[in-house]
Amino acid sequence: MIGRLRGTLLEKQPPHLLIDVNGVGYEVQAPMTTFYRLPELGADVTLHTHLSVSETSQQLFAFAEERDRQLFRTLIKVSGVGPKMAIAILSGMESDDVVRCVREDKVTALTKVPGVGKKTAERLVIELRDRLKAWSAPREDLAGDLLPELETAGNGHQDEAESALIALGYKPTEAARMIAAAARQSPEAGSQELIRLALKSLSHL
Known part of the structure; x- marks a missing residue:
């Protein structure tokens, strides 16, 4: 299992990244909330990863923060939610906002994510409510401070x-x-x- 990558950021074309780790290029997929926190190309970067293996493919997903990977792993346990949908959810909302939607039964906000219909959003709220009880209190949004120069x-x-x-x-x-x-x-x-x-x-x- 590949749990973390530390190397040089070579390419970033949402939702894909290419990381050089000691001469080996790892292609990963990441949510936009991770892209906002990336340094410039050529800089060193450390990402938390999740390896998804199916009968037809192997995909590596990467996250700037451990808590984002934790929520990703929780999301894909929900019936009907695969890695692609989980990445879309974490692209449209910060982790704390997703948790707040679940805790406050905000189904409509979740349906704004591509591929998430009303039934899936309701399932997310029902199945995640208990699993996210221990989620820490919302932190300050760091995205603005960590955005690279535009x-x-x-x-x-x-x-x-x-x-x-x-x-x-x-x-x-x-x-x-x-x-x-x-x-x-x-x-x-x-x-x-x-x-x-x-x-x-x-x-x-």
Whole structure:
């Protein structure tokens, strides 16, 4: 089992990352909440990982914080929730926000995640309520402090941001609408900031 990677960040194209560990390139998938915390390309990075093995594939998922990996592992235990949906959930909301949705029965907020219908959201609330009782109190949101320096936004950054949302499961037209709204809100934002703003607009609790 691969539980942690420490190496050089070579590529980051949501939801995929490439990490060089002593000459071996590990391709991993990560939620956007982890992307917000990544350093610049070429920098050292340490990520907590989860290896998912099925009959047809092996996938490695990576998280900036242990608590995010813990919640990911809890989510995939829910009937009908696979790794892809769990990554989408953790891309649209911080871990503490997901827990709050469960504790406060906020089914509608969960249905804003691609692939999460009303029945799945209700199942998440029912099955996770007891499992998340011991979850620690919400911490301060560190995303703003850990965001890498952003370049000036342009059409290229909007295209990158749209592609990232599509990869997370959003429909092309919906992704375009979300990024356009984010660009109007923050014209100087780079692609990662546009993604953050777009997802944040859907996860107001």
